[in-house]
Amino acid sequence: MFRFDKRxxxxxxxxxxxxxxVGMVGTADAxxxxxxxxxxxxxxxGTTRSSIEKVIANFEAANPGIDVVxxxxxxxxxxRQLVLRARSGNPPxxxxxxxxxxxxxxxxxxxxxxxxxxxxxxxxxxxxxxxAGLRNKDGALFAFPWNQSxxxxxxxKDIMQKAGLDPNKPPRxxxxxxxALAAVKSSQPGVIPLGMDTxxxxxxxxxxxxxxxxxxxxxxxxxxxxxxxxEMKAYLTWMRASAQAGYIDPGxxxxxxxxxxxxxxVAFHWDxxxxxxxxxxxxxxxxxxxxxxxxxxxxxxxxGKATTFEGGHQLVMFANSKHKEAAWKFIEYLAxxxxxxxxxxxxxxxxxxxxxxxxNAELDASLDTPVFKAFSEEIIPTLAPQPYGPEFAxxxxxxxxxxxxxxxxxxxxxxxxxxxxxxxxx
Amino acid sequence: MAAQxxxxxxxxxRPRAGREPWLDWMVLPTLVVMAVVVGYPIVxxxxxxxxxxxxxxxxxANFIGADNxxxxxxxxxxxxxxxxxxxxxxxxxxxxxxxxxALALLMENLGGARFRAIRALLLTPWAVPFxxxxxxxxxxYLQNGGVINALLLxxxxxxxxxxxxxxxxxxxxxxxxxxxxxxxPFFFLLLSAALSAxxxxxxxxxRVDRAGTWGMIWHIKLPFLRNPLLIxxxxxxxxxxxxxxxxxxxxxxxxxxxxxTLVVYVYRLxxxxxxxxxxxxxxxxxxxxxMVFAWFYMRALRMERR
Numbered sequence: 001m002f003r004f005d006k007r008x009x010x011x012x013x014x015x016x017x018x019x020x021x022v023g024m025v026g027t028a029d030a031x032x033x034x035x036x037x038x039x040x041x042x043x044x045x046g047t048t049r050s051s052i053e054k055v056i057a058n059f060e061a062a063n064p065g066i067d068v069v070x071x072x073x074x075x076x077x078x079x080r081q082l083v084l085r086a087r088s089g090n091p092p093x094x095x096x097x098x099x100x101x102x103x104x105x106x107x108x109x110x111x112x113x114x115x116x117x118x119x120x121x122x123x124x125x126x127x128x129x130x131x132a133g134l135r136n137k138d139g140a141l142f143a144f145p146w147n148q149s150x151x152x153x154x155x156x157k158d159i160m161q162k163a164g165l166d167p168n169k170p171p172r173x174x175x176x177x178x179x180a181l182a183a184v185k186s187s188q189p190g191v192i193p194l195g196m197d198t199x200x201x202x203x204x205x206x207x208x209x210x211x212x213x214x215x216x217x218x219x220x221x222x223x224x225x226x227x228x229x230x231e232m233k234a235y236l237t238w239m240r241a242s243a244q245a246g247y248i249d250p251g252x253x254x255x256x257x258x259x260x261x262x263x264x265x266v267a268f269h270w271d272x273x274x275x276x277x278x279x280x281x282x283x284x285x286x287x288x289x290x291x292x293x294x295x296x297x298x299x300x301x302x303x304g305k306a307t308t309f310e311g312g313h314q315l316v317m318f319a320n321s322k323h324k325e326a327a328w329k330f331i332e333y334l335a336x337x338x339x340x341x342x343x344x345x346x347x348x349x350x351x352x353x354x355x356x357x358x359x360n361a362e363l364d365a366s367l368d369t370p371v372f373k374a375f376s377e378e379i380i381p382t383l384a385p386q387p388y389g390p391e392f393a394x395x396x397x398x399x400x401x402x403x404x405x406x407x408x409x410x411x412x413x414x415x416x417x418x419x420x421x422x423x424x425x426x
Numbered sequence: 427m428a429a430q431x432x433x434x435x436x437x438x439x440r441p442r443a444g445r446e447p448w449l450d451w452m453v454l455p456t457l458v459v460m461a462v463v464v465g466y467p468i469v470x471x472x473x474x475x476x477x478x479x480x481x482x483x484x485x486x487a488n489f490i491g492a493d494n495x496x497x498x499x500x501x502x503x504x505x506x507x508x509x510x511x512x513x514x515x516x517x518x519x520x521x522x523x524x525x526x527x528a529l530a531l532l533m534e535n536l537g538g539a540r541f542r543a544i545r546a547l548l549l550t551p552w553a554v555p556f557x558x559x560x561x562x563x564x565x566x567y568l569q570n571g572g573v574i575n576a577l578l579l580x581x582x583x584x585x586x587x588x589x590x591x592x593x594x595x596x597x598x599x600x601x602x603x604x605x606x607x608x609x610x611p612f613f614f615l616l617l618s619a620a621l622s623a624x625x626x627x628x629x630x631x632x633r634v635d636r637a638g639t640w641g642m643i644w645h646i647k648l649p650f651l652r653n654p655l656l657i658x659x660x661x662x663x664x665x666x667x668x669x670x671x672x673x674x675x676x677x678x679x680x681x682x683x684x685x686x687t688l689v690v691y692v693y694r695l696x697x698x699x700x701x702x703x704x705x706x707x708x709x710x711x712x713x714x715x716x717m718v719f720a721w722f723y724m725r726a727l728r729m730e731r732r
Binding site: 110394400410 | 480481482484502503569570586589591592593594595597677678679680681682683684694697698700701
């Protein structure tokens with residue numbers, strides 16, 4: 001039989017009261033604290049994980065009332081998952097997006113318009129054109145530009161020199177490029193003369209779009225001349241000739257060329273500004289050595305004009321978010337705080353901030369490097385918007401399948417162009 | 427004689443069921459679970475297939491009748507994907523079954539620790555996850571830096587790197603090789619077990635009748651292996667019909683549409699273009715084809731029981 005011992009009873013009562021008190025304090029704390037979720041691929045990739053986690057920790061320290069739960073999703077999966085989550089009513093509060101994916105998710109109408117959150121000072125500090133393509137038909141801003149990362153035409157000066165080319169004169173036309181590729185191929189057979197993405201995905205179309213424009217082709221979008229235009233056929237013919245001559249290595253994603261470029265095995269490479277950070281992360285090259293070895297400029301052209309695409313990242317807030325103020329605070333911190341710009345944007349992500357000045361003179365001065373300068377002064381002015389949206393994704397499958405067929409098959413170019421045209425969204 | 431056995435079983439089962447009819451209701455939970463996890467998705471897919479349903483469009487879907495099916499019959503990529511699915515499935519299963527059979531016959535009478543180790547080694551590919559198999563072969567097939575091309579070039583068998591996965595004509599056979607490598611051990615395992623189950627008396631009788639090696643294989647062993655071979659092949663046909671991981675990881679259905687199978691095409695339609703209505707219509711056709719194989723499979727199982 002259990003007996004009540006007064007001393008034990010008092011002790012148990014004291015413990016219970018203490019536990020209750022601690023619990024109540026904890027609950028009160030938890031009630032004050034707001035938790036927001038952040039879906040992103042920065043924490044899914046080895047090169048950026050620790051930096052973004054550090055930035056998130058710094059944000060939480062600066063904002064003790066906000067907890068950020070980072071949800072790692074790979075770059076190629078994020079749009080798919082966000083659309084499905086938005087559709088089923090449980091999207092994150094904030095998400096990282098890029099390129100066509102941003103417009104695709106924006107087209108669902110599930111994103112919070114951000115104009116009302118942006119202060120006048122911030123609006124004035126945004127770089128001109130940083131919000132291009134991020135507004136819907138009504139003019140509402142559905143995504144905030146986190147950073148800018150356009151693509152540039154990178155050239156390895158050492159490889160050019162070994163091929164007997166002038167390392168300070170990168171090719172300006174497709175004709176000059178062909179000659180340079182031939183020189184590299186014959187002098188250094190182990191080197192991939194030109195790195196470009198020929199996979200079948202929306203990003204690959206974004207990446208190839210400026211090449212098409214270099215020939216004057218515009219397969220879809222406003223003012224499109226279709227896939228059967230002479231310009232599009234000229235682009236497809238050049239791609240086939242380049243593959244047959246062994247100048248390009250078909251089937252590789254853009255990211256798969258980066259380690260090879262870091263090893264000095266790619267002569268010319270069409271890639272974003274972040275290439276510098278990725279290559280230095282892989283080979284440990286110093287800034288001075290990097291600038292001696294690599295240069296970056298605009299795309300060579302053939303009848304068309306030199307353009308580039310914006311590969312930068314955007315931040316979106318979902319309309320379902322219950323903590324919109326906290327979510328905006330976090331977006332603003334990631335895009336504009338000197339901490340995030342120094343520790344993530346310009347360092348591991350090797351991209352440019354979307355604001356004119358960071359408010360930190362030292363940080364602003366650190367952006368004055370040959371690569372950032374080339375992008376800011378030479379390449380960014382050639383940014384050309386692409387016809388992003390749901391139809392772009394459908395067109396990407398058709399166009400890139402045609403590009404792959406041209407590069408790897410033997411079907412006549414006319415037939416490939418006709419097949420692409422047939423599959424393009426009407 | 428064989429036909430009497432099931433009848434006898436039924437005769438024994440009936441009186442018991444008659445005494446306790448509530449036992450029949452015990453299958454109800456299973457039926458409910460099946461209705462939820464199998465029945466509901468099928469019915470919902472059929473409903474989606476007659477709608478213009480795009481996931482990006484949050485407005486209600488429109489009923490469009492058989493339009494998705496009409497579109498499907500004039501869609502060249504659907505037909506190419508169907509053709510690729512047939513070549514990939516039947517080619518891989520056929521060659522794997524033949525390889526598995528040959529290996530099982532070769533290893534049948536080999537005993538001892540050394541051969542047991544070889545047997546275990548032969549089974550290893552079956553234990554490797556499909557995605558790992560895909561990436562393994564993808565890197566071996568690389569045009570620049572792949573081990574296969576390095577061997578071909580260094581041995582002088584090729585003067586230039588072979589674009590295994592980058593050629594519209596070579597990509598499908600190259601993916602099939604990876605699939606066959608992973609699948610042949612399954613047939614080897616199953617047929618080895620079937621071979622060991624052949625009664626010794628039958629083998630002895632054939633030997634007494636002076637049956638040669640080929641005669642023994644053709645007239646004695648193969649008839650015994652017919653049913654296991656048929657059932658395992660049908661299982662593998664169904665499994666390969668749905669194979670996504672290897673193809674996606676190796677080629678994503680490319681170059682062009684040269685390795686695009688039905689599952690890859692449906693994935694692209696549903697999760698890249700978000701066209702759930704059209705993707706569902708293809709899914710319904712796909713389901714019907716698989717049901718035909720399932721019917722053959724059930725018949726084969728019944729034949730084996732007899």
